[in-house]
Amino acid sequence: MLNQIAANLTAIDIAIIATYMVGVLVIGSLFARYVHSAGDFFLAGKALPFWAVGMSIVVSDIGATDMMAGAGATYKYGLAQANFDWIGSMPAMIIAAFVFIPYYWRAGVFTIPEFLGRRYNTAVQTLQALIWLGFMFSMLAIMLWMSATFLSDVFGMNKITAVWITVAIVGVYTVSGGLAAVVMTDVMQMIVMFVGAGSLLALSLWETGGWSGMREAILAQGAETQNHFTLLLPHDTTTPYPWTGIVFSLGIIMSTAYFVGNQAVVQRALGARSEWDAKAGMIFAGFLKLFIPVLIFLPGLAARAMYPDLADADAAMPRMVVNLLPPGLAGLMVAAFFAALMSSVDSFLNSCTTIFTSDIYAKLYEAGSGSPLSTRHALILGRLLTVVLIVATGLVAPVIERFETIYTAIQTILSLFQGPTFAILLLGILWPRATRWGALVGLVLGVLMTGTLNLIGDQIFPSEDPFLFVSFWSFLFAMAVTIVVSLLTPREPPEKLRGLVFGQVLHDADAQELLKRGINES
Amino acid sequence: MTALTEFLSTWLVPPLKAFFGPIDAWLASLPQAMARVCAVGLFLLAAGWVWTIKRDFIYLGAPDRSRWRDLRIWAVLALLPYVIIYANF
Numbered sequence: 001m002l003n004q005i006a007a008n009l010t011a012i013d014i015a016i017i018a019t020y021m022v023g024v025l026v027i028g029s030l031f032a033r034y035v036h037s038a039g040d041f042f043l044a045g046k047a048l049p050f051w052a053v054g055m056s057i058v059v060s061d062i063g064a065t066d067m068m069a070g071a072g073a074t075y076k077y078g079l080a081q082a083n084f085d086w087i088g089s090m091p092a093m094i095i096a097a098f099v100f101i102p103y104y105w106r107a108g109v110f111t112i113p114e115f116l117g118r119r120y121n122t123a124v125q126t127l128q129a130l131i132w133l134g135f136m137f138s139m140l141a142i143m144l145w146m147s148a149t150f151l152s153d154v155f156g157m158n159k160i161t162a163v164w165i166t167v168a169i170v171g172v173y174t175v176s177g178g179l180a181a182v183v184m185t186d187v188m189q190m191i192v193m194f195v196g197a198g199s200l201l202a203l204s205l206w207e208t209g210g211w212s213g214m215r216e217a218i219l220a221q222g223a224e225t226q227n228h229f230t231l232l233l234p235h236d237t238t239t240p241y242p243w244t245g246i247v248f249s250l251g252i253i254m255s256t257a258y259f260v261g262n263q264a265v266v267q268r269a270l271g272a273r274s275e276w277d278a279k280a281g282m283i284f285a286g287f288l289k290l291f292i293p294v295l296i297f298l299p300g301l302a303a304r305a306m307y308p309d310l311a312d313a314d315a316a317m318p319r320m321v322v323n324l325l326p327p328g329l330a331g332l333m334v335a336a337f338f339a340a341l342m343s344s345v346d347s348f349l350n351s352c353t354t355i356f357t358s359d360i361y362a363k364l365y366e367a368g369s370g371s372p373l374s375t376r377h378a379l380i381l382g383r384l385l386t387v388v389l390i391v392a393t394g395l396v397a398p399v400i401e402r403f404e405t406i407y408t409a410i411q412t413i414l415s416l417f418q419g420p421t422f423a424i425l426l427l428g429i430l431w432p433r434a435t436r437w438g439a440l441v442g443l444v445l446g447v448l449m450t451g452t453l454n455l456i457g458d459q460i461f462p463s464e465d466p467f468l469f470v471s472f473w474s475f476l477f478a479m480a481v482t483i484v485v486s487l488l489t490p491r492e493p494p495e496k497l498r499g500l501v502f503g504q505v506l507h508d509a510d511a512q513e514l515l516k517r518g519i520n521e522s
Numbered sequence: 523m524t525a526l527t528e529f530l531s532t533w534l535v536p537p538l539k540a541f542f543g544p545i546d547a548w549l550a551s552l553p554q555a556m557a558r559v560c561a562v563g564l565f566l567l568a569a570g571w572v573w574t575i576k577r578d579f580i581y582l583g584a585p586d587r588s589r590w591r592d593l594r595i596w597a598v599l600a601l602l603p604y605v606i607i608y609a610n611f
Contacts, residue, residue, distance in 0.1 A: 086607065
């Protein structure tokens with residue numbers, strides 16, 4: 001399908017795409033002049049305004065997976081797909097804004113594993129860091145390969161060449177400008193995405209006779225589409241989206257786990273210029289999330305009305321682009337696809353580097369040399385690692401082709417450790433009695449339980465792809481294990497907990513002072 | 523992987539089914555209207571909860587205490603469209 005888009009691109013489209021790519025490269029590279037320390041590189045010198053934080057969180061969260069597979073899933077299952085950006089975002093972002101972000105902020109950490117390391121111990125920190133590195137590395141490879149497939153189809157180039165073109169563009173500005181470059185290019189990418197997807201949405205609705213025309217056409221297609229305009233599907237639905245899983249697992253557990261435990265999301269908030277901006281950025285992102293299903297998934301629904309017999313649902317979005325968008329807008333939409341891809345690639349790249357530097361290398365360096373990693377050393381390492389990582393993922397990307405359904409693969413990887421991580425994060429902040437051994441055992445057994453349920457979940461739960469139920473139960477399991485093991489092991493010393501558990505972070509000035517000293521000394 | 527799945531299916535599926543089966547049956551028996559009540563309730567709960575947070579905490583780090591910087595108002599305004607959507611779809 002994508003090669004059909006390429007066949008329809010005009011000189012204006014090519015010019016728009018080229019301008020977009022050069023623009024991203026130039027804007028991103030401009031931020032190199034502001035990077036003088038590790039703090040500048042990893043946390044944008046803590047200078048980001050709330051609107052940039054919010055826009056960056058949203059656009060980083062939308063990869064091409066959401067644009068293509070999201071529209072495809074909407075074509076197949078209907079509006080229920082929108083739950084991932086609606087109930088699966090906003091309540092969690094409110095909790096993240098008012099509970100978790102202030103904790104991270106005041107603990108002065110770079111990464112979530114670092115926070116867990118302070119609260120529990122190095123083993124929990126290292127395990128978390130390794131899990132995140134594995135996830136982000138595979139995500140990077142997946143996104144690079146998708147980008148390559150897209151570039152290859154649009155411009156008719158070899159896929160391997162396309163991988164390296166993406167690596168070069170994203171690598172240059174991420175290496176030179178760090179988080180500031182990533183966030184500011186994200187802002188630009190979000191505008192491009194909203195304009196491009198907005199144009200497609202407007203033309204889609206025009207072609208289908210507006211909302212009512214589209215609704216009539218879809219409902220007339222028979223029993224299969226009767227729930228296409230229902231957000232909350234019955235518990236015993238055969239789709240992957242039963243309402244019980246959507247509300248209790250996605251709405252409460254999975255989404256909160258994602259927004260409070262995802263390094264790529266939290267790192268933006270930690271780069272804000274004030275605690276208020278960090279919280280406001282998260283709420284603003286929650287508001288912007290409202291528009292994602294409208295802009296990206298509704299064209300998938302319109303495709304269902306216009307082309308009810310597509311063999312591959314993921315072809316819905318490309319079909320709409322080819323058939324509806326005039327010259328110029330088609331180029332903008334292609335740029336929007338690239339924006340979605342690049343914003344996710346640069347975000348994961350930056351976060352991956354941050355975790356490796358802060359949670360793995362810094363620990364090893366300190367253990368070996370006896371002195372902490374200097375900020376200059378961390379900056380050089382951060383840049384070097386960015387290069388190494390993007391080259392490594394570029395090499396691995398072709399293997400990703402084996403994944404049958406990329407979107408499901410990502411959800412599966414996420415669900416494997418999201419629930420257990422959230423369990424130990426939540427207990428670590430809210431329950432002073434939670435111990436390092438409780439967290440470690442809870443995390444390990446929780447991940448094992450998730451893996452087990454992933455293998456046999458279809459024999460236990462009603463849904464055909466029960467990842468929502470798997471996450472919910474693995475969260476509860478990890479929580480129970482953490483509580484039991486914590487109660488069986490010695491309490492953490494009170495001085496270790498100061499400033500890291502509920503109440504103290506917000507109200508204890510001495511604890512804040514202690515934390516500040518700890519940060520400066522380390 | 524197939525051998526592992528077979529092993530788990532043999533030894534773990536029966537007890538887990540016995541545990542999850544009644545829960546699943548109970549959830550399936552809930553009326554569909556409960557879905558909307560729970561979803562809208564979740565958003566309303568979040569909107570109500572933010573008003574239990576102290577003003578001092580809300581404004582921490584803000585350059586001034588103007589009304590528009592009250593993040594509780596932001597939260598309610600951001601949640602409102604979601605309530606409308608879930609109440610109607």
